Amino acid sequence: MGQIKIFGIKNELHQIRETVSTIIQECMFEAFEYPKEKKAHRFIYIEEDSFYYFEGRTTKHTIIEINAFEGRSIEAKKKLYQFLFEKFENQLQITPMDLEITIFETPKHNWGIRGKSGDELSLNYKVNI
Template identity: 55%
Template sequence: MAQIKIYGVREQLNPVKEQLSEVIHSCVVDAFELPADKKFHRFFPMSREDFRFPDGRTDRYTVIEISLFEGRTVEAKKQLIRLLFERIQHTLHISSQDVEITIFETPQHNWGIRGLPGDELALGYKVNI
């Protein structure tokens, strides 16, 4: 399970939402071996005045927050981060300087999905990768 939130300046994020979603999803599928139909993305386009970021970033600055069941190895998470930087830059021409990624892991029992605690779900895919 991966829930993904993407934040950016409205005028920059809205035109690339669909393509960015596809890129992010391809990275999660490749790094974590998630099934292709497990895609949960939320976009938060913001006005420039409400989205503060440090000097040295452009209006294409994008924040990606990924919430996961715990269990992936450090190497799998680093692979995801590498793939995201590489594919976002290659496909959307958004510099790695303008992308920040945070991974949040929580135990499966802290999730509620389809009426059950996450640790009681039959997932059909591996979490410990």
Template identity: 55%
Template structure:
């Protein structure tokens, strides 16, 4: 399971939501073997005056938070990060300097999905990649 939150300045984030979502999901599928139909993305476009970031970043500054079941290898998570930087830069021309990614992992039993604790779900994909 994976939930993705994407934060950015609304004038920059709104026009690219669909493309960015597709890019992120392609990275999730390639690095973590996510199924094509498991896409849970939430966009949080913010007013410029509500979104502060460090110097050296531009208005294209984008935060990506990935929440997922624990169990992926360090190598798989590093591949995900690498692919996100590469593909977002290639497809959307957002510099890696303007992208920050955080991965949050929690045990399956900390998730509630479709009326069940996550550790009682039958999944159609592997978590231990």
């Protein structure tokens, strides 16, 4: 399972949200073998005067938080980061300096989905990659 939040300055992020969503989904499929049809992306828009970031970053600064079942290998996570950095830079001109990615992993039993505990679900994809 995966729930993804994307944070950024509203004037920058809103206009590219479809491309951002497509890129994230492609990268999740490539790195995590995540089903293409499973898409739970939430865009959280921040007004420019309410978004503080480190020196060297621009108004394109974007933060991606991925909540997922635990089980992916370090290699799969690094692959995901690399795919995201490359595609954001090539397709959106958002440099790696302006992109932050965090993966929050929890055991399946910490998720409640479709009326069940996540560890009781029958999944159509692998988690241990």
